[in-house]
Amino acid sequence: MAQAIPNILVVEDDRETRTLIAKYLRNNACNVTTAGDGREMVRAMTDRRVDLLILDVMLPGEDGLTLCRKVRAESQTPIIMLTARGEDVDRILGLEMGADDYLAKPFNPRELLARINAVLRRQAAGRTASATEGATALSFAGWRIDFRMRELRNPEGARVAMTSAEFDLLRTFCERPGRVLSRDSLLDLTQGRNAGSFERSIDVLVSRIRRKIEPDPQEATVIKTVRSGGYMFTPKVEIASAAGT
Structure with a gap:
């Protein structure tokens, strides 16, 4: 995990799944906020800093792919997509919309945590400036x-x-x-x-x-x-x- 405790937003309409994910991540040194749909997601992202977004594809109202595209158009917040559909076409579509990773249900919570850590490490490696930045x-x-x-x-x-x-x-x-x-x-x-x-x-x-x-x-x-x-x-x-x- 990164040195600072990451703020994770879980957007999942199934209450049981949402609760299980949030509990596991909190037990593994993450700050977690949850949302049940796109409207709640927007409010949560407006109210607080979000370091990584876990976004279910099948949501009421706007689906996860649409929300992913909208988030990516405005920010570089890392996104991991969750879906019950594991076909390659769905995975590729999610990545094309701007997701950083994709995990099909059912999944092991340990795998989700490992993917969160990997995405956050990649982001940190890509954005951390050094004293030599800009040198030719x-x-x-x-x-x-x-x-x-x-x-x-x-x-x-x-x-x-x-x-x-x-x-x-x-x-x-x-x-x-x-x-x-x-x-x-x-x-x-x-x-x-x-x-x-x-x-x-x-x-x-x-x-x-x-x-x-x-x-x-x-x-x-x-x-x-x-x-x-x-x-x-x-x-x-x-x-x-x-x-x-």
């Missing part, structure tokens, strides 16, 4: 990465060949040093949810980058593997001078 070139451990030229140079000043995917991933690490980044969040930050990629592709790219920048790729110290977490970029990162380093 950064340096770390003698290396220089130039975003405009899309090139990497080693401490001796020699250009190091990189594929576009390798460069984008290294840039993502350099812009977020000292933070644990999950494979899921790295996919979102570098390739997007609709890229048709898999978590394994991140591991392959990390391995390739390590061979180029690590003193010893077998004992990685620049891009560390965090068990059950993902990866962390460990060097101090600074804005590079215009003339390079």
Whole structure:
């Protein structure tokens, strides 16, 4: 779970289901507000900050897909859709409306909590600013990465060949040093949810980058593997001078 206790809004017309979800999330360090339809949802989102919206598809009045589209047009509040229909077409439609994730009923509350945590981590990784935000070139451990030229140079000043995917991933690490980044969040930050990629592709790219920048790729110290977490970029990162380093 994120460091701050998240405010979750559960929009579900079935009272029993709504109560069960709210009770489980409150028992797992979440602040929870509930709503039975779109009108109650709008009032709740007007009255308080909502960090994540759990939205049922089958609702009286405006359905969940319509509400999802309206919320997404006005804010980036993360949305997890719930539905009794688990067909791929419904899942895809929900994602196209702007949902961040989709869970078919019946579901295990632990899975819902895991998906909430994953969505919140991805959002935090994507929006957290750093001291180097807006820089066109950064340096770390003698290396220089130039975003405009899309090139990497080693401490001796020699250009190091990189594929576009390798460069984008290294840039993502350099812009977020000292933070644990999950494979899921790295996919979102570098390739997007609709890229048709898999978590394994991140591991392959990390391995390739390590061979180029690590003193010893077998004992990685620049891009560390965090068990059950993902990866962390460990060097101090600074804005590079215009003339390079």
